[in-house]
Amino acid sequence: DGGITQSPKYLFRKEGQNVTLSCEQNLNHDAMYWYRQDPGQGLRLIYYSQIVNDFQKGDIAEGYSVSREKKESFPLTVTSAQKNPTAFYLCASSIVPGGGVGYTFGSGTRLTVV
Amino acid sequence: KNEVEQSPQNLTAQEGEFITINCSYSVGISALHWLQQHPGGGIVSLFMLSSGKKKHGRLIATINIQEKHSSLHITASHPRDSAVYICAVRLVGGGADGLTFGKGTHLIIQP
Secondary structure, X not given: OOOEEEEOOEEEEOOXXXXXXXXXXXXXXXXXXXXXXXXXOOOEEEEEEEEOOXXXXXXXXXXXXXXXXXXXXXXXXXXXXXXXOOEEEEEEEEOOOOOOOOOEEOOOEEEEEO | OOOEEEEOOEEEXXXXXXXXXXXXXXXXXXXXXEEEEOOOOOEEEEEEEOOEEEEEXXXXXXXXXXXXXXXXXXXXXXXXXXXXXXXXXXXXXXXXXXXXXXXXXXXXXXX
């Protein structure tokens, strides 16, 4: 079955270390997204990519970086510059950019920085 | 950016009750999604609406474009329906940056 795989489910890192969260999809979707979820807040967009080798900053991109070298993969790196990295991170994809159709979410990665 | 408001924020009900969760938004949209997030965190898409009403099993979603309002109903609620329900919209003329999300409604169905 097609879907989005995020790994790992739980991740612990020491403060000051960079960490990369994996997101892989086998849906043949062009667009991919990274969201951050904090308690009591809606999902906030970190980065999105409409097509391979292209990506754009979302609302809260500071302290994060991404790459889109393959259609299937959109890894997110949380850098040491991110001031409050502990959060739940969700990856999503859609058939076409903008998410009107075929919007699919991964199961998320919970990052804890100690 | 468009604000998506959901109500109530929290809802606790008894098994079998009819549940209504509301979503209102402030500007024009081309589509509205209802999503379900279970305690493990993964999100499942329940409905995508642009007009009218959709039904799937015990779930019904309606949208009134003129009033900028949507409701998600659950009939004969069951403890397994306990989850966070999220409303998300696709703005008219919106770019490639995806959806705008409400903060979610945390639903608990007690046996």
